[in-house]
Amino acid sequence: MSVIDKQERSRIAATLPARVRLLPDGGRLWLIGVSAAVCIAFAVMSDAPWWLSAVAFLALSLTIFVTSVPSSDSRHRADFSANNLRRDLDHRSALLIAALPDPCVVVNRRGVVVMHNEQAASAIVGLRMGEPLSFVLRVPAVTEALRLVLAGGRSPAVHFGERVPIERSFEAFVEPIHVNPSSAGSIPDYVLIILHDETKRQRLETMRVDFIANASHELRTPLASLLGFIETLQGPARNDTPARDRFLGIMRQQALRMSRLIDDLLSLSHIELNAHVRPQAVIDVSSVVAQTVDALSPLANDNQSRLQLTCEGAPFAIRAERDEIYRVFENLIENAIKYGGDGQTVRIIIDREPAQDGFAAAVRVSVVDQGPGIAPEHLPRLTERFYRVDTQTSRAKGGTGLGLAIVKHILARHRARLTINSTLAEGSTFCVRFDEVFQGDASCHPIVKEGS
Incomplete structure (x- = not known):
């Protein structure tokens, strides 16, 4: 009998009448045997008829049986008390798991999730009660550690990484839970998995x-x-x-x-x-782009270039950190001014892109220049740190080789997408797509802003 079962029995027995506190089967047989011996001794040592001793034996046996077996009502009360105790224990365990700061999951011997906290639900997409953990946490190292612990062994900490939707690293601790401490070393009743974010x-x-x-x-x-x-x-x-x-x-x-x-x-x-x-603040990306255009107009004037901003259907609400989004378009527009050629027009277009290719409808910001263009072999590496198409030209214009790397990492944090299209002798288009929080007012008039 486990420790919890013993505690339940003791607690239930203390709340029931004395007549309902059960005697073990061996105890009842012992009392009946003693009663039989007393009746036989009474018949031998007295002149009473044998049938009188038999009646006395039957009466004693019936009394022992009746007083040691609970009534159906008493058994109902005992079952009800046991269920309440189990619910109380489950509630306390849930509170303990919920209070832990790291993602925690408890599975039974079949690997099915029986308890988890909110942190685990956020860290493991699709985690559900009553379903095998292996359905949503497809990490071979963790699966092997769980199998080892469920077989009665011990597992060292497991390190693993997730790349979708963002790159994250975890250290998993897989520990057995024995309801009865004396059964330590055997097959556990449950297994606790703790994921520490590294x-x-x-x-x-x-x-x-x-x-x-x-x-x-x-x-x-x-x-x-x-x-x-x-x-x-x-x-x-x-x-x-x-x-x-x-x-x-x-x-x-x-x-x-x-x-x-x-x-x-x-x-x-x-x-x-x-x-x-991921940022949670909601901003209007069109206002950030307009502010960037105003700030870079003097640089465009120095290069005899023009900045043209076209925005149809504003506002465009996205979840973002304003300063970082400003940095993105500052880099993209500044590059278009520097490398797009003197006397050219840099167009910045903000609009909505309909859903396509499995992607939801998005806010699209395009920066289009009329420069010499970029050769196709350079396009895949443009966002690498310190990668330059033309090192001498980049350094002469004050470039550090980190601008597009910064753009890439900011957009990755915002779950945005950057695409680059370029044709030699025609120009380049850098397009950024954001998930829109809500649709803007379609009745807003188009905004056309030019800086020269």
Whole structure:
């Protein structure tokens, strides 16, 4: 009998009348035997007729039987009390599981989910009570650990990753639950699976390694340039005023390049750190794009370019972090101005895209330039860190090689999609698609804004 069964029996017995507290079968037989011996001794030692002893024996046996077996009403009360106790225990267990900060799932010997908390429902898509855990958590390492524990063994912590809908890392602890502590080491009654989210820790470690590698690689060139000019100014050009002024100007440009590079690296690290947390604020993306166009109009003027914003059907509500979305379109529009050719028009178009190819209807923002275009072999790698189609041109225009990498990571956090289409000698189109929170007012007038 398990510990819980013993506790239930003791608690139920304490609430019932004395006549209902059951004697074991062996105890009843022992009392009946003693009664028979007493009746036989009474018949032998007295002159009473034998039938009188038999009647006394039957009366004693009936009394023992009646007083040791509960009535149907008493049994009903006992069953009712036991059910209440089980419900009370289940309720307490559910409260304990719900209070744990990590995703927790309890399965029975058949691997069927019998209990879980809200964190588990959020971490494991499709998790349901009464269904096998293997239906929704298809991780071979976790399945093997569960099989091992259900067979009476022990399993070490299991590390695994999920790539859909976003990349996450977990450490799973699979532990047996024995209702009776004395049965430890045997087949468990239940198994507890705890999933500890390792995403943030692993991202920090990856960011640390990437930051050191990227910074050392990209900072080496401007630092070498600065050291060379400093040595020149300390030596042959010490008293050469024109050369000193020219060198100082170049040194300032290299210092500004290093400053931009460090700012972009820090921004990228911050974005990656929060990549698994989807923004919940609702903003109008058309207002953010309009603000970006206003801010970049002076740069367009310097390049003799025009910015044309077309927005039909505003507002366009999306779940996003405003500053990060501003950074996305600042990078895309700035690139179109710099690399789209002087005297050209950069068009920014905001509209709605109907559902197609399995995707729901979306808000679409397109940045279209009339530049020289990008060769097809470069398109798949444009969003890689420090990848440049033309290194000399990019550095001459102040590029760090991180702009599109930042765009990619911000859009991944927002569950948005970026597509790039380009034709040589015709131009490029960078298109961003967001899930719309609700439909805008169709009666809104189209917005056409030009900056020149």
